[in-house]
Amino acid sequence: MIAAASSGTTGPTRLTRTMRPDAVPFLEAAAGRPAPHTPVWFMRQAGRSLPEYRAMRGEGSILDAIKRPDIAAEITLQPVRRYGVDAAVLFSDIVVPAHAVGFGIDIAPGTGPVCAEPLRTVADLDRLPELDAAGHTPYVLETVALLARELPVTVPLLAFAGAPFTVGSYLIEGRPSRTYEHTKQMMHRQPELWDSVMRRLGQHAVESISGQLDHGAKAFQLFDSWAGALSRADYDRFVLPYSTAVFEGVAARHPHAPGIHFGIGCDHLLESMVAAGPSVLGLDWRTPIAAARHRMGSDLIVQGNLDPALVLAGTEVASAGTRAVLADNGAHPGHIFNLGHGVQPNTDPDVLAAIVDLVHTMTASTP
Amino acid sequence: MIAAASSGTTGPTRLTRTMRPDAVPFLEAAAGRPAPHTPVWFMRQAGRSLPEYRAMRGEGSILDAIKRPDIAAEITLQPVRRYGVDAAVLFSDIVVPAHAVGFGIDIAPGTGPVCAEPLRTVADLDRLPELDAAGHTPYVLETVALLARELPVTVPLLAFAGAPFTVGSYLIEGRPSRTYEHTKQMMHRQPELWDSVMRRLGQHAVESISGQLDHGAKAFQLFDSWAGALSRADYDRFVLPYSTAVFEGVAARHPHAPGIHFGIGCDHLLESMVAAGPSVLGLDWRTPIAAARHRMGSDLIVQGNLDPALVLAGTEVASAGTRAVLADNGAHPGHIFNLGHGVQPNTDPDVLAAIVDLVHTMTASTP
Numbered sequence: 001m002i003a004a005a006s007s008g009t010t011g012p013t014r015l016t017r018t019m020r021p022d023a024v025p026f027l028e029a030a031a032g033r034p035a036p037h038t039p040v041w042f043m044r045q046a047g048r049s050l051p052e053y054r055a056m057r058g059e060g061s062i063l064d065a066i067k068r069p070d071i072a073a074e075i076t077l078q079p080v081r082r083y084g085v086d087a088a089v090l091f092s093d094i095v096v097p098a099h100a101v102g103f104g105i106d107i108a109p110g111t112g113p114v115c116a117e118p119l120r121t122v123a124d125l126d127r128l129p130e131l132d133a134a135g136h137t138p139y140v141l142e143t144v145a146l147l148a149r150e151l152p153v154t155v156p157l158l159a160f161a162g163a164p165f166t167v168g169s170y171l172i173e174g175r176p177s178r179t180y181e182h183t184k185q186m187m188h189r190q191p192e193l194w195d196s197v198m199r200r201l202g203q204h205a206v207e208s209i210s211g212q213l214d215h216g217a218k219a220f221q222l223f224d225s226w227a228g229a230l231s232r233a234d235y236d237r238f239v240l241p242y243s244t245a246v247f248e249g250v251a252a253r254h255p256h257a258p259g260i261h262f263g264i265g266c267d268h269l270l271e272s273m274v275a276a277g278p279s280v281l282g283l284d285w286r287t288p289i290a291a292a293r294h295r296m297g298s299d300l301i302v303q304g305n306l307d308p309a310l311v312l313a314g315t316e317v318a319s320a321g322t323r324a325v326l327a328d329n330g331a332h333p334g335h336i337f338n339l340g341h342g343v344q345p346n347t348d349p350d351v352l353a354a355i356v357d358l359v360h361t362m363t364a365s366t367p
Numbered sequence: 368m369i370a371a372a373s374s375g376t377t378g379p380t381r382l383t384r385t386m387r388p389d390a391v392p393f394l395e396a397a398a399g400r401p402a403p404h405t406p407v408w409f410m411r412q413a414g415r416s417l418p419e420y421r422a423m424r425g426e427g428s429i430l431d432a433i434k435r436p437d438i439a440a441e442i443t444l445q446p447v448r449r450y451g452v453d454a455a456v457l458f459s460d461i462v463v464p465a466h467a468v469g470f471g472i473d474i475a476p477g478t479g480p481v482c483a484e485p486l487r488t489v490a491d492l493d494r495l496p497e498l499d500a501a502g503h504t505p506y507v508l509e510t511v512a513l514l515a516r517e518l519p520v521t522v523p524l525l526a527f528a529g530a531p532f533t534v535g536s537y538l539i540e541g542r543p544s545r546t547y548e549h550t551k552q553m554m555h556r557q558p559e560l561w562d563s564v565m566r567r568l569g570q571h572a573v574e575s576i577s578g579q580l581d582h583g584a585k586a587f588q589l590f591d592s593w594a595g596a597l598s599r600a601d602y603d604r605f606v607l608p609y610s611t612a613v614f615e616g617v618a619a620r621h622p623h624a625p626g627i628h629f630g631i632g633c634d635h636l637l638e639s640m641v642a643a644g645p646s647v648l649g650l651d652w653r654t655p656i657a658a659a660r661h662r663m664g665s666d667l668i669v670q671g672n673l674d675p676a677l678v679l680a681g682t683e684v685a686s687a688g689t690r691a692v693l694a695d696n697g698a699h700p701g702h703i704f705n706l707g708h709g710v711q712p713n714t715d716p717d718v719l720a721a722i723v724d725l726v727h728t729m730t731a732s733t734p
Contacts, residue, residue, distance in 0.1 A: 179711060184676040188684040228632070231652045231674065233691075265595070267635040268653045285598045286635045307598065309551040317555040324600075344546060 024154050026087045030219060030258035030280050032301045032334035038326070038363035039086030040356050041158070043262075044342030045079035046091045050349060052078050062107050063099060066092050069142040076147055080155055082349060083356045087158050087219075087336075088151055090212065092140060094162025094223055095170060097204040100136040103127050103171060111175065118174030120182065122193055128171070131204040133211030140208070141215045148216025156219055159212030159257075163224035164201035164242040166263075171197070180229050187238045198242035206249035213254045221260040221282070222246055224273070228265030235269050240276055247277035260303055264341055271296060284340035289328040301334030306355070308339045311347055315354045322355050326362055391521050393454045397586060397625035397647050399668045399701035405693070405730035406453030407723050408525070410629075411709030412446035413458045417716060419445050429474050430466060433459050436509040443514055447522055449716060450723045454525050454586075454703075455518055457579065459507060461529025461590055462537060464571040467503040470494050470538060478542065485541030487549065489560055495538070498571040500578030507575070508582045515583025523586055526579030526624075530591035531568035531609040533630075538564070547596050554605045565609035573616035580621045588627040588649070589613055591640070595632030602636050607643055614644035627670055631708055638663060651707035656695040668701030673722070675706045678714055682721045689722050693729055 020028070028035035047053055053075055057065060065071050075091040095105050095113045104127060105115045119128065134141060147157050169183045170176070177183070186194045209220045227239060247259055261273050262282025274281055274296055283292055283304035293300045310321040322337075329335045337359045343352065387395070395402035414420055420442055424432060432438050442458040462480045466472050471494060472482045486495065501508060514524050536550045537543070544550070553561045576587045594606060614626055628640045629649025641648055641663055650659055650671035660667045677688040689704075696702045704726045710719065 179676050179679075181676045181679045181711070184674065185680040185684075188677065188680050188687075228653070232655070234674075265632050286595070288599070307551065307601075309546050309548045310555065312546075312548045313552040313555050317552075320555075344548070 024156060026156050026336065027218065027258070029334060029336050030260075030301065032299065034333045034365070036365060037360045038329075038335055038337050040083075040337040040359045041085045041087040041089060042079070042083075042339055042343050042352060043089070045083065045085060045089065045352070046075050047343075048345040049343050049347040049352075050078055050082065052082070061109075062093060063096070066096060066143075067139045069139050069146055072139070072143040073146040073150065076143070076157075077150060080151065083353050084360075085155070085356060087156055088147060089158040089160060089221075090140070090144060090147070090217070092143075092160070094160070094167055094225075096137065096140065097131045097161070097208050098128065098167060098171060098201075101129050101131055101204075105171065113170040113176065115171060115174045118182065119168075119171040119197065120186075122196070125193075125196055125200065128197070128200055130200065131207045133207050133214075137208070137211070141211055144212050144215040144217055157212075157217045159209045159217035159220040161205040161208045161220070161222060161246075162201075163222050163227070163239075163246065163263075164198040164205065165227050165230075165239045166223060166225050167201050167204070168197050169226055171201075180226070184230075184234070187234065191238075194238060198238075199245075202242045202245045202249070205246045206253075209246075209250050210253045213250070213257050217257075219258045219260070220250065221262055222278070224261070224263040224266075227263040227269060227273075228267075230269070232268055232272060235272055240272050243273075243276040251277070260336075262303070274300075280334075280336065282338070286340070289325070289332075289335070290330065293332075299334065301336075302329070303336040303338050305338070305340040308341050308344050308347070311339065311351050311355070312344060314348070315351050318351050318355055319358055322358050323362070326359065331363075391523060393523050393703065394585065394625070396701060396703050397627075397668065399666065401700045401732070403732060404727045405696075405702055405704050407450075407704040407726045408452045408454040408456060409446070409450075409706055409710050409719060410456070412450065412452060412456065412719070413442050414710075415712040416710050416714040416719075417445050417449065419449070428476075429460060430463070433463060433510075434506045436506050436513055439506070439510040440513040440517065443510070443524075444517060447518065450720050451727075452522070452723060454523055455514060456525040456527060456588075457507070457511060457514070457584070459510075459527070461527070461534055461592075463504060463507065464498045464528070464575050465495065465534060465538060465568075468496050468498055468571075472538065480537040480543065482538060482541040485549065486535075486538040486564065487553075489563070492560075492563055492567065495564070495567055497567065498574045500574050504575070504578070508578055511579050511582040511584055524579075524584045525627075526576045526584035526587040528572040528575045528587070528589060528613075529568075530589050530594070530606075530613065530630075531565040531572065532594050532597075532606045533590060533592050534568050534571070535564050536593055538568075547593070551597075551601070554601065558605075561605060565605075566612075569609045569612045569616070572613045573620075576613075576617050577620045580617070580624050584624075586625045586627070587617065588629055589645070591628070591630040591633075594630040594636060594640075595634075597636070599636055599639060602639055607639050610640075610643040618644070627703075629670070641667075647701075647703065649705070653707070656692070656699075656702070657697065660699070666701065668703075669696070670703040670705050672705070672707040675708050675711050675714070678706065678718050678722070679711060681715070682718050685718050685722055686725055689725050690729070693726065698730075 025035040025039035072091045080088050108114045172183045258279035260280040261278035267287045280301045285307035311318045392402040392406035439458045447455050475481045539550045625646035627647040628645035634654045647668045652674035678685045
């Protein structure tokens with residue numbers, strides 16, 4: 001359910017009156033409660049856009065870095081130190097669970113996830129066993145535990161996983177796709193196999209997220225990055241049940257951890273994505289915040305949604321865009337500021353720093 | 368203005384009563400009038416998916432084939448003969464005008480449009496003079512004239528052009544892009560240069576389409592394929608005025624030629640795309656036809672919108688999808704059947720043939 005704790009609490013005076021003294025901005029906003037300021041984090045805030053990351057990492061696969069808890073924790077902390085963001089997000093990748101159970105998927109530099117043998121038949125499911133987070137991905141849990149000790153209490157760690165559709169599209173296509181032709185073929189021609197793949201990947205997501213929450217993460221995001229390639233009818237039939245199962249499965253083990261549901265170009269699917277059961281709806285720049293609340297309720301808690309291309313255009317353009325996002329939100333307490341997509345590798349970190357400062361300054365509540 | 372000639376004319380009996388004896392299905396549907404059957408054509412129906420095309424063409428640039436009227440006309444006719452579609456669409460490309468005026472853009476096989484020197488400064492505009500259709504693209508006009516003589520009267524030829532934004536994005540990025548970062552930077556940092564580029568490309572579109580209509584084309588489509596990358600606010604400010612000018616410019620010279628406005632992933636922009644002034648709104652599979660009419664008026668005339676990935680899944684899946692599109696349209700006279708995107712190169716032509724037959728059979732009005 002996405003709803004502010006109470007409606008009508010949008011004026012700054014009222015915000016101040018109801019704020020907890022020990023408020024963690026991210027967690028307050030994710031619950032629709034007034035916060036000391038609007039929290040900010042950036043999808044892909046860690047990694048390639050940071051010089052300190054490039055200085056540290058060699059040419060190896062990103063999966064190698066993810067498997068080294070000391071390195072993965074340090075990479076996760078870099079943007080927290082540099083920007084003063086209000087959340088850390090685990091340095092990892094949505095294909096880690098499938099890779100860890102031995103499916104045979106790698107991340108090719110400059111291309112993305114690739115499988116030598118894509119998932120096309122029932123027999124291929126044998127290569128995709130259930131995930132045991134402690135057994136298959138001990139390094140992830142160790143990284144999370146390290147971060148839970150290192151991070152200030154005001155900066156929660158976010159767990160994440162790929163949603164069954166988006167992870168499945170990589171396994172089935174075997175590489176990034178624009179058409180999703182094999183994925184859509186499986187939906188329509190082998191619906192029983194599709195169902196099995198989605199259930200298995202749903203188990204991966206629940207187990208992966210729950211493992212991270214067990215070890216100190218405080219909230220999570222489910223990335224269904226490419227769901228926007230589907231019609232609403234196909235989404236509702238072939239994706240929604242399995243993403244709903246992920247939110248339900250996590251809630252059964254961690255009823256108080258807020259979950260964010262996010263995809264790119266999903267404006268036509270948002271009502272269904274809310275129906276899957278997140279606490280917070282992630283928006284890209286195609287959906288104005290006010291329009292989302294007009295459609296789905298004035299108490300909708302949202303994350304987003306500055307166009308990352310505006311960040312590439314420099315501080316002046318990015319700041320104007322940031323002000324427009326804040327104005328679009330209209331001082332609603334249920335807003336987590338973010339970009340509408342991941343940070344581009346060629347982003348200037350100084351522009352992101354300016355955005356964080358601007359959001360914090362413009363939304364700071366006066367005591 | 369997009370509106371059926373009269374409302375309430377959706378029952379088959381009434382359709383028959385009001386139909387003209389010499390009705391051209393495409394033109395009747397484009398005007399919102401009852402037609403002998405729902406017309407069908409496919410974006411990219413000519414070209415790579417057809418064995419007769421592959422047999423004819425060598426390894427040369429597609430631009431070489433476009434410059435040979437005998438070859439371009441033959442390629443345009445191939446799908447008309449094979450499928451019995453209700454419209455022919457000129458075998459050409461949206462970058463032809465920019466190429467023809469000497470900008471320096473080519474089509475790289477497997478990549479798409481590429482420019483060695485992208486458009487980034489005012490000085491680059493010198494390489495993009497106004498288009499004179501007869502002077503710069505005599506081969507296009509000759510191909511059109513050939514086709515106007517060859518085609519049966521019931522199969523109109525469609526002219527087309529790229530919209531200023533989409534053509535501009537190729538010139539500015541220099542290659543296909545997923546982020547449109549240079550394009551969006553120019554919008555926000557060099558709005559005067561952006562304005563000049565859009566006006567120039569709008570002149571190209573008007574001149575190109577009008578030239579084709581002068582020589583025998585009967586209708587046209589403006590492709591703004593990638594406009595969906597923009598927010599509605601950016602679309603309205605940086606794109607809509609220039610696309611509106613294209614529809615107005617063509618209408619001034621050809622007031623009776625219906626125009627179709629189409630883009631991919633533009634569900635969040637459709638009201639603005641209608642405001643630009645087309646006769647017909649092209650939909651991709653993300654927007655149900657009934658939803659579009661609910662939003663924009665029950666008399667909206669639409670084109671679309673079968674997911675081309677379903678065509679790749681074989682005749683059974685494609686036929687089920689076709690029936691769903693027809694049911695979604697609800698026997699409204701203002702419907703031109705198409706895919707929601709271009710035909711994929713690996714499409715089986717037999718599946719497209721089955722779709723044409725199915726649409727014709729299911730929508731045939733009884734005399």
